[in-house]
Amino acid sequence: MPASKISKDDLKRHLSEKLTDYTLVGPVKSRLAYKFDVISNVDRLEIEYTTTVLPPKKQFMPTVEPLIRFQGDGTAQLPLIPTDRPVALVALHSCDLIATDLIDTIFATAPGDPYYKTRRENAVILGVRCMEPCDTHAFCNAMGTLDQKGGADIFLTPLDHHFLVEPLSKKGETFLAGAALSHSGDEDAQAVGRIANERDKQFRSQEKVDLKALSDAMTTSRDHEIWDELAGECLACGTCNITCPTCYCFDMCDKMELSLVDGERRRSWDSCQLREFAEVAGGENFRGTRADRQRHRFFRKGKYLFDRYDLTGCVGCGRCVRQCVADIDPLEVYQRLLERRSARV
Amino acid sequence: MSESITIPEQTLYLPIPTPVTAVRMLTKTECLITVELDPDRIEPYRPGQFFMLSLPGIGEAPISVCSPPEAYPRLQLCVRRVGKVTAHLHQLAVGSTIGIRGPMGNGVPLEQLKGQDLLIAAGGLGMVPLHALINHIVKNRADYGTVTVLYGAKEPGELLFRDELLQWGSRGDLNLHIAVNIADEDWMGHVGMITTLFQYVSVDVAKTAAVIVGPPVMYHFVMQEIRKLNLPPERIFLSLERRMKCGVGKCGHCQINEITVCQDGPVFSYDQLKTLPEAI
Ligand SMILES: Cc1cc2nc3c(=O)[nH]c(=O)nc-3n(C[C@H](O)[C@H](O)[C@H](O)COP(=O)(O)OP(=O)(O)OC[C@H]3O[C@@H](n4cnc5c(N)ncnc54)[C@H](O)[C@@H]3O)c2cc1C
Numbered sequence: 001m002p003a004s005k006i007s008k009d010d011l012k013r014h015l016s017e018k019l020t021d022y023t024l025v026g027p028v029k030s031r032l033a034y035k036f037d038v039i040s041n042v043d044r045l046e047i048e049y050t051t052t053v054l055p056p057k058k059q060f061m062p063t064v065e066p067l068i069r070f071q072g073d074g075t076a077q078l079p080l081i082p083t084d085r086p087v088a089l090v091a092l093h094s095c096d097l098i099a100t101d102l103i104d105t106i107f108a109t110a111p112g113d114p115y116y117k118t119r120r121e122n123a124v125i126l127g128v129r130c131m132e133p134c135d136t137h138a139f140c141n142a143m144g145t146l147d148q149k150g151g152a153d154i155f156l157t158p159l160d161h162h163f164l165v166e167p168l169s170k171k172g173e174t175f176l177a178g179a180a181l182s183h184s185g186d187e188d189a190q191a192v193g194r195i196a197n198e199r200d201k202q203f204r205s206q207e208k209v210d211l212k213a214l215s216d217a218m219t220t221s222r223d224h225e226i227w228d229e230l231a232g233e234c235l236a237c238g239t240c241n242i243t244c245p246t247c248y249c250f251d252m253c254d255k256m257e258l259s260l261v262d263g264e265r266r267r268s269w270d271s272c273q274l275r276e277f278a279e280v281a282g283g284e285n286f287r288g289t290r291a292d293r294q295r296h297r298f299f300r301k302g303k304y305l306f307d308r309y310d311l312t313g314c315v316g317c318g319r320c321v322r323q324c325v326a327d328i329d330p331l332e333v334y335q336r337l338l339e340r341r342s343a344r345v
Numbered sequence: 346m347s348e349s350i351t352i353p354e355q356t357l358y359l360p361i362p363t364p365v366t367a368v369r370m371l372t373k374t375e376c377l378i379t380v381e382l383d384p385d386r387i388e389p390y391r392p393g394q395f396f397m398l399s400l401p402g403i404g405e406a407p408i409s410v411c412s413p414p415e416a417y418p419r420l421q422l423c424v425r426r427v428g429k430v431t432a433h434l435h436q437l438a439v440g441s442t443i444g445i446r447g448p449m450g451n452g453v454p455l456e457q458l459k460g461q462d463l464l465i466a467a468g469g470l471g472m473v474p475l476h477a478l479i480n481h482i483v484k485n486r487a488d489y490g491t492v493t494v495l496y497g498a499k500e501p502g503e504l505l506f507r508d509e510l511l512q513w514g515s516r517g518d519l520n521l522h523i524a525v526n527i528a529d530e531d532w533m534g535h536v537g538m539i540t541t542l543f544q545y546v547s548v549d550v551a552k553t554a555a556v557i558v559g560p561p562v563m564y565h566f567v568m569q570e571i572r573k574l575n576l577p578p579e580r581i582f583l584s585l586e587r588r589m590k591c592g593v594g595k596c597g598h599c600q601i602n603e604i605t606v607c608q609d610g611p612v613f614s615y616d617q618l619k620t621l622p623e624a625i
Pocket residue numbers: 279280281282283284395404405406407408409410423424425426427428429430431432470473474585586587588589590611
């Protein structure tokens with residue numbers, strides 16, 4: 001496929017035209033940071049942005065959503081998810097694209113989660129290449145997600161006045177129909193290479209985390225002193241889970257209306273850092289200490305999901321690092337675990 | 346491990362309305378609920394599988410299959426009252442309706458047990474899923490060799506299915522040993538932990554499989570005894586209890602390492618669990 005590009009103004013114009021058929025969701029500036037929001041005026045859209053506080057997974061799995069509606073006669077029904085308008089989810093960074101792949105693997109493969117799948121299939125995703133590190137917390141380069149296109153339908157690369165445009169699926173091509181694309185030559189590709197080179201040097205760590213080695217290191221690190229150290233700092237607030245694009249655990253609880261006749265069974269985002277998460281009847285808790293729960297969190301990121309699905313459970317977005325009051329930093333944890341391993345061999 | 350049933354996506358979280366046909370208190374804290382499944386919407390079940398029982402506005406609880414597969418589409422469930430959902434389940438009346446999702450999980454690998462001598466150990470509520478298995482064995486007695494059942498409970502009043510225990514004990518083709526930790530005045534049987542029943546057990550290592558279900562503390566002690574018998578780990582099966590919300594591998598609550606107990610389990614061979622930290 002010949003490479004194409006579109007001027008920044010033309011892309012905005014195209015997105016604006018798409019508003020008649022699509023619900024547009026993308027990054028907007030809120031008071032202190034960026035967030036994904038529904039956009040009715042494309043001037044609010046910030047395609048070149050530093051990462052949002054909450055990940056875009058909320059588009060497919062809202063923080064709280066009904067799974068079942070109860071009626072007065074005791075029967076239950078599935079709530080309908082409207083699909084009359086497709087959603088265009090705009091400007092996902094590579095970390096979030098790879099995270100979307102991971103959650104797709106779990107929620108869209110059999111038995112698929114009907115709510116997630118419906119929303120996911122109803123969406124076209126526009127990814128955007130990061131041309132500089134989001135900040136000093138991001139470590140996507142170390143986790144191998146930087147520049148990845150994951151499940152994007154279209155991938156954009158920003159240059160000075162235009163975006164390089166790569167349609168990656170039928171959905172993406174349909175979305176681009178009518179856009180003012182023009183031919184992009186070798187000089188554009190070379191410019192991207194130059195910028196990427198400069199960009200890579202600015203990340204806080206130049207070293208790649210070897211995912212296989214990390215998983216192996218974790219196998220022998222169950223009793224590592226780091227878990228107790230982290231337990232001493234962690235407040236078990238659960239913020240790391242809520243901000244993480246690859247966390248998907250949820251709780252289910254019933255909410256009745258005042259009539260006590262109609263109501264809903266809802267799911268809401270949950271956190272494995274909370275004490276009750278793994279507690280069963282009789283008070284038995286298989287992860288009763290903070291150390292157990294921190295280990296579970298990081299093993300999930302670095303080992304369990306990787307071993308099972310061959311995908312990284314941490315995409316290096318840095319969101320949890322930015323928000324954690326205890327300054328707990330996954331990259332430092334991974335490096336510590338890998339250090340001991342290399343010291344051993 | 347036997348394969349899990351595939352659940353149609355649209356009904357992943359949708360409880361199927363199911364009539365309650367009988368309710369009976371077994372002990373002070375456990376009641377036996379009988380329901381009639383809709384065979385068009387709910388597939389046959391196996392011992393070791395479980396169902397999510399749902400009450401609108403109250404919530405859901407995972408409860409083990411208690412009746413043998415032969416009873417399908419009838420299903421029996423034995424519920425201990427420990428909290429919100431289970432307390433409401435105890436108030437169910439005949440003729441009312443509950444929501445049911447399932448069957449879930451892998452269940453006991455019946456095919457692997459066929460032709461083997463069986464050593465079955467039940468601690469407390471562990472008798473619930475094993476009741477399904479033992480009744481299945483009794484109905485297909487010729488398919489199995491020697492069958493030994495060890496059952497431990499805190500006190501005589503906590504013993505489940507007392508009528509059936511008497512029947513099993515008098516069959517002559519089933520070695521039943523019962524222990525209570527604390528006896529009462531009427532108790533004439535063995536007193537002690539379930540582990541003290543192993544003195545009555547002798548197995549033919551070449552053709553014996555063990556199935557053990559009980560609370561987490563029991564596994565530690567019972568496994569010590571089981572190890573002494575030198576059974577191969579792949580012929581020892583345990584059922585794990587974990588907190589469960591979805592039952593279909595999505596919510597993350599039941600995860601141990603890369604395994605989701607609700608889908609990959611709840612029944613595991615000891616071979617699988619040995620290398621699974623946090624499991625038992
Ligand atoms: C595979 C499996 C099979 C089970 N089979 C049976 C059975 O046959 N009979 C029986 O009586 N019980 C069984 N249980 C346990 C039963 O599911 C819990 O006792 C029940 O969910 C508690 O719900 P509740 O609302 O009454 O209690 P709650 O008010 O929610 O809490 C009471 C206690 O139960 C724990 N708990 C809450 N939710 C769960 C949950 N989803 N899973 C486990 N523990 C939980 C809480 O941590 C608390 O300690 C089984 C559990 C599992 C995982």
